[in-house]
Amino acid sequence: MSQPSLSLVDTDPAELAVDAIVIGLHSQPDEGGALLPAAGAESIAAAFDGKLTSTLALLGASGAPGEVTKLATLGTISAPLVVAVGLGDEPSGSAPNLETLRRGTGAAVRSLAGSATVALALPLPDDEDAPSVLRAILEGALLGSYKFAGYKTKPQPNRRDPVSALQVHVPDASDAAAAAEVTRAETVSRAVRLTRDWVNTPPNMLRPPQFADAVVAAAKGTGLEVEVLDFDELKAGGYGGIVAVGQGSEAPPRLVKLTYTPEGVESPKRVALVGKGITFDTGGISIKPSAGMWEMKSDMAGAAAVGATMLAVAALKPRVAVSAYLAMAENMPSGTAYRPGDVITMFNGKRAEVYNTDAEGRMVLADAIARACADGTDYVFETSTLTGGQVISLGKRISGLMGSDDAVERVRRAGDEVGEPAWPMPLPDEVRKGMESDIADISQTNTSLDRAGHMLQGGVFLREFVAEGVEWAHIDIAGPSYHTGEPSGYWTKGGTGVPIRTLLSVIDQLG
């Protein structure tokens, strides 16, 4: 579904003729629990004659972060509905907490599905923090209104479509910096929504050839350079890992490369993005248990994120050269599938002994990382739904982060700022020691540790394929890339689009 239109307004929010108006509400536990309307809601509070917060409190509002309370305005202001979103305690500095604002805005806009036009009158500081606060509001609103179109054949009687138009109240609607944030948010949101769509698409409808076609179609007209390697070209090119994983499926693997070259920048920094694109992961011959296996349709979330990031890069035009490598395969058990015990020669010539065909991500990524390095790059940022160990150790919100110090610190800082936290994890020597193979250069997993520290084993394996002198980070998004359970904040069900906003911020910082 298309995203809502965005416009800036600077007229009095109390006079906006919209279906609903969203305001912020702070909790003030220290002062007898009285609630405080957030900045931006002044004229609405005034129209309620001092009774706005007490009425919201009667309706159960507490100002807790993310809480949404709706109040009919009965003619006090132009809009028939006020939606108060909890923003927690009033911040001591001038800028509100960005993630609280992002999540709250997302929750409020999502709760307004069924309304056509919604205005946002949320706190915007009048200083140098204004653009980042506005960015958080816009991203929260656009991402929170996402809904996967789905495949129902009959019209749904109670269907409430996402909000179609958003008006965002700012001090000056003709401000160029604010307009630039609108354009940026639309671009970023388009990328996140496309990734969510790809991740949510059923695995029978998005096998590697279709996924590659979809990426190529999306890149058309953007100015990105596109290269697609098919099965024969992958075999001929020495991409042993992608071939091994892909050979078990009737739907052959692909490697898609997208390239962005900045104009008028002399020897720009070079960044390679690498993504795992397993369109379905059965585990292969080392087959997974059937419970919950359907969720492995999201095993291409890394490639989806990296591909969509490139579309945003093409529009935002950073002063950095960026290439993306999307390693696509379907991991199936069959008479042609690769086996535990196989020795596979990767793109950089290193040989790996397979122990578990369910550790297929590192096989396809080894080739893609090695290819990225062979093309020449200063940084590799790779992201993948690599291990269940990430979910066990860090949960569903915080990605696992491994790599060289500079790249890791860049990802950690950016992730923190954009609300996509990633936590640095070690690459211990003893984990590498247990990956010695008797007959090949490395074994695919640590055979003595088995599943102990198994997120780290993934990182240690991938490190082998990063060329000397290249800064690199591996972002394990097994948990954060896919949201199960009810929608929350600006996270809707299914694909989340993590870590697109992190990658864009890292690229920005390098420019």
Ligand code: BES
């Ligand atoms: N795609 C899975 C990892 C995964 C698990 C992603 C849960 C999202 C949610 C990956 O290919 C896999 O199967 N990893 C194995 C590695 C093991 C065989 C070394 C795992 O996590 O068990």
Ligand code: MN
């Ligand atoms: Mn697997």
Ligand code: ZN
């Ligand atoms: Zn997998």
